[in-house]
Amino acid sequence: MAAVTIFGKGNMGQAIGDVFKQGGNQVTYLGHSDAVTDLGDIVVLAVPYPAAISIAKANQAALAHKVVVDITNPLNFDTWDALVVPADSSAAAEIAALLPESKVVKAFNTTFAATLQSRKVGDAQTTVMAASDADDAKAVLADALTDSGVAFVDAGSLKRARELESLGFLQMTLAAKEKIGWTGGFGVMK
Ligand SMILES: NC(=O)c1ccc[n+]([C@@H]2O[C@H](COP(=O)([O-])OP(=O)(O)OC[C@H]3O[C@@H](n4cnc5c(N)ncnc54)[C@H](OP(=O)(O)O)[C@@H]3O)[C@@H](O)[C@H]2O)c1
Numbered sequence: 001m002a003a004v005t006i007f008g009k010g011n012m013g014q015a016i017g018d019v020f021k022q023g024g025n026q027v028t029y030l031g032h033s034d035a036v037t038d039l040g041d042i043v044v045l046a047v048p049y050p051a052a053i054s055i056a057k058a059n060q061a062a063l064a065h066k067v068v069v070d071i072t073n074p075l076n077f078d079t080w081d082a083l084v085v086p087a088d089s090s091a092a093a094e095i096a097a098l099l100p101e102s103k104v105v106k107a108f109n110t111t112f113a114a115t116l117q118s119r120k121v122g123d124a125q126t127t128v129m130a131a132s133d134a135d136d137a138k139a140v141l142a143d144a145l146t147d148s149g150v151a152f153v154d155a156g157s158l159k160r161a162r163e164l165e166s167l168g169f170l171q172m173t174l175a176a177k178e179k180i181g182w183t184g185g186f187g188v189m190k
Helices: 013-023 051-060 091-098 115-116 135-145 158-176
Strands: 003-007 026-029 042-045 069-070 102-106 127-131 153-158
Touching: 003 013, 003 051, 013 026, 013 042, 013 115, 026 127, 042 051, 042 135, 051 091, 069 091, 069 135, 091 102, 091 158, 102 135, 127 135, 127 158, 135 153, 153 158
Parallel strands: 003 026, 003 042, 042 069, 069 102, 127 153
Antiparallel strands: 102 127
């Protein structure tokens, strides 16, 4: 069992919290004005990308040695035509650069909130893909999700966050153009 702190109680914060609770973990939430104390071993930034950057900058010491999970899809929401991070980087890499003493993991960005809640994409079990340079952090996350109802796949090093964010970006544009539903998306078959 892990202690999980989630910044943000929106669609994803609640869905991810439910998943961790089913996995037998202890979940607490932090909002805008809450004091950042007593963080769990796993800290999920379930907020928009600019807010995730602000949280990372403001809480470097508190987040040190924690498994920090970046779930953001850093779209340019004015154009819906690009990511706001450099093409050779990712939101997760930008956050990791601000948190050199944390174990940053990219995860949950390729699963819509609805498919986390249902644990299904079509007929397949919802799969959380995770990228990080910290193998122990991915192991902690995988362990916490064991009985959660979602599957877990290690997607490789933090460099793969770029590909996960491209996948999340594409999935969002498909849903926005009503080619797929917000209850659907990409599945992972083993
Ligand atoms: N929705 C999806 O299906 C989906 C899928 C994959 C990834 N994501 C990513 O998940 C993240 C959250 O998306 P969402 O759909 O859950 O958005 P959302 O429903 O709008 O929730 C965002 C939450 O973040 C809170 N928040 C903002 N700044 C904060 C701060 N500094 N401290 C604490 N809380 C803060 C907001 O609170 P207030 O409302 O009070 O401002 C709100 O509760 C985004 O980065 C998104 O790209 C979403």
